[in-house]
Amino acid sequence: MNEPAAPIRVLLADDEAMIRHGVRLILRHADGIEVVAEAADGRQAVEKAAAHHPDVALVDIRMPVCDGLAAIAPLLALDPAPRVVMLTTFGDDDNVVRALREGAAGFLLKDEGPQELISAVRAAAAGDAVLSPGVTGTVISRMLRSGTPQEAGEALADKRLTPLTGREREVLAMLGQGLSNQDIATRLGIGVGTVKTHVGAILDKTGSASRVQAALLAHRTGLAS
Structure with a gap:
């Protein structure tokens, strides 16, 4: 008999x-999710994460003492990292x-509905990117515009694709389209x-810190077009 999966x-x-x-109230009523700690600033978030080993950290960007942006690197440096x-x-x-450039798995607008919040936690825990649809296009466009000059950026991007197998390029293209692991599995029949x-393997070979950075690479090289 299979034991139930540990909660996220x-x-x-x-x-x-x-x-x-x-x-907390929303997540408390979601199956398979447990809120193990809370923090009022980024410094507390790192301390609580080190003590409680969360799978997912939902972190506000604007906080006193240490904001969410400054907390990303120390959170990702933990072992295990949320x-x-x-x-x-x-x-x-x-x-x-x-x-996103510093390695966050994604972002969620505070006014998203309860189901979107629950789905975001599950997606993050599963290794998927979390991108609120309302602003994803704007953010991706801004990231692309603020990168290296187009020609140099494309040359670098092309070199980063060289080690990838044909299947890995297919998967990278689908990451660029925003597909989840389950969606990719269904589409490829794996x-x-x-x-x-x-x-x-894609993250390792391309030097991408997250699925979001890999998705940007797919857009820069035209794989996601």
């Missing part, structure tokens, strides 16, 4: 107690771009575990 352990970091309370999802408001695109293996 979540850390909430937001300086507004009402926001933390609301998120998947960091930034909580943000509409119009904070510049900070979202910086967060197992989710195999997709995770391919994604890990």
